[in-house]
Amino acid sequence: MMSKEASPEGPEIKVVIYGVGEIGCRVARLLLKKRGIRIVGAIDRSPQKVGRDIAEVLGVENPLGVTVSRDAAKVLSETKPDIVVHTTTSFLRDAYPQVLTAVEHGANVVSTTEELSYPYIADPELAESLDRAAKLHGVTVLGTGINPGFLMDTLAITLTAVCQEIDKIKVKRVMNAATRRVPFQKKIGAGLTVDEFTEKIRTGVITGHVGLEQSIAMIAAALGWNLDKVEVELVEPVVATKHVESEVIKVEPGRVAGLRQRAHGVMDGKKVITLDFQAYIGAEEEYDSVTIEGVPEVHERISPCVHGDLGTVAVVVNMIPKVIEAPPGLKTMKDLPVPSATPRDMRTYLSC
Numbered sequence: 001m002m003s004k005e006a007s008p009e010g011p012e013i014k015v016v017i018y019g020v021g022e023i024g025c026r027v028a029r030l031l032l033k034k035r036g037i038r039i040v041g042a043i044d045r046s047p048q049k050v051g052r053d054i055a056e057v058l059g060v061e062n063p064l065g066v067t068v069s070r071d072a073a074k075v076l077s078e079t080k081p082d083i084v085v086h087t088t089t090s091f092l093r094d095a096y097p098q099v100l101t102a103v104e105h106g107a108n109v110v111s112t113t114e115e116l117s118y119p120y121i122a123d124p125e126l127a128e129s130l131d132r133a134a135k136l137h138g139v140t141v142l143g144t145g146i147n148p149g150f151l152m153d154t155l156a157i158t159l160t161a162v163c164q165e166i167d168k169i170k171v172k173r174v175m176n177a178a179t180r181r182v183p184f185q186k187k188i189g190a191g192l193t194v195d196e197f198t199e200k201i202r203t204g205v206i207t208g209h210v211g212l213e214q215s216i217a218m219i220a221a222a223l224g225w226n227l228d229k230v231e232v233e234l235v236e237p238v239v240a241t242k243h244v245e246s247e248v249i250k251v252e253p254g255r256v257a258g259l260r261q262r263a264h265g266v267m268d269g270k271k272v273i274t275l276d277f278q279a280y281i282g283a284e285e286e287y288d289s290v291t292i293e294g295v296p297e298v299h300e301r302i303s304p305c306v307h308g309d310l311g312t313v314a315v316v317v318n319m320i321p322k323v324i325e326a327p328p329g330l331k332t333m334k335d336l337p338v339p340s341a342t343p344r345d346m347r348t349y350l351s352c
């Protein structure tokens with residue numbers, strides 16, 4: 001089919017990558033395939049990356065002339081980016097000073113920090129402070145990704161648009177961890193004994209999935225539901241009933257193949273929102289589903305489930321023009337226009 005993409009004029013969008021880890025690198029590689037957007041700076045603290053041209057870190061042949069630096073303020077003041085892609089941490093408290101530095105340098109921010117996807121849960125005061133700073137500097141801050149950010153919240157919210165009445169929403173994500181990166185397989189405890197898993201949960205080495213509370217709160221806020229509470233169940237091990245394996249981890253029966261975590265939004269004593277996240281080696285069917293009990297009923301299913309890293313990178317990159325165009329302040333996915341893919345030239349949607 002012929003491409004009918006518009007060919008916009010105007011200056012390129014300038015991006016700084018803050019956190020040149022797995023996701024930051026994947027975002028950078030995708031941005032290199034786009035037009036109308038340029039990586040002008042890179043920030044990280046890892047001694048293996050600082051001082052090197054980002055192209056080298058990405059495994060790209062030609063140098064980009066962008067040296068990875070640990071000095072965020074210097075990079076931001078020298079490069080004056082339109083937007084910072086922030087991918088360093090899951091937690092709002094850690095992300096806060098980094099995002100604030102970007103905001104104070106006049107940059108919009110799109111971040112994969114899970115707790116920033118709906119930051120009013122983890123720390124309303126920090127959220128308020130970021131909102132004030134963003135408005136003061138005329139920029140927008142968004143926390144997003146695949147989950148939280150899309151599959152277990154924005155998608156469910158969007159599907160409610162066809163409902164006249166809603167009784168319950170159930171969202172489920174089942175992933176076969178064997179198809180994911182090894183650090184992810186280790187992060188979910190694959191290969192451990194149940195006792196080792198329990199100990200790692202107790203000591204916080206395994207945290208489970210970060211973001212279920214945020215997704216529930218975002219859905220409730222979008223629907224105007226005043227929840228009594230959000231209940232997050234303890235992370236449970238998924239114990240293998242037969243031998244399962246990935247390329248690097250072998251799991252014998254009785255050992256942990258991964259984890260399952262559920263969370264509920266409770267209103268008037270009833271569980272009105274339930275999220276069920278499962279990631280384990282050997283999951284026979286991988287899917288993302290949203291079930292809405294209401295009028296009409298909705299049964300949506302994506303099979304196989306969306307690949308987490310590919311989806312995260314896409315959501316982050318695709319939200320860039322929408323974040324740049326949004327009114328200033330701290331936003332969540334429910335506050336921004338319907339998410340969509342971006343054309344090759346990232347300036348297409350910009351009005352100036």
Ligand SMILES: NC(=O)c1ccc[n+]([C@@H]2O[C@H](COP(=O)([O-])OP(=O)(O)OC[C@H]3O[C@@H](n4cnc5c(N)ncnc54)[C@H](OP(=O)(O)O)[C@@H]3O)[C@@H](O)[C@H]2O)c1
Pocket residue numbers: 018019020021022023024043044045046047087088089090091098112113114144145146147148149308309312
């Ligand atoms: N919302 C979603 O759907 C979604 C999806 C994927 C990932 N995430 C989250 O996004 C974050 C990034 O993921 P990832 O897989 O790319 O992690 P990663 O591979 O560990 O990369 C993070 C990078 O940021 C660097 N960093 C950490 N703190 C820093 C600081 N204060 N200043 C400068 N650099 C710093 C790290 O350096 P060191 O190695 O020295 O620590 C590392 O190079 C994680 O928290 C992950 O949970 C969210």
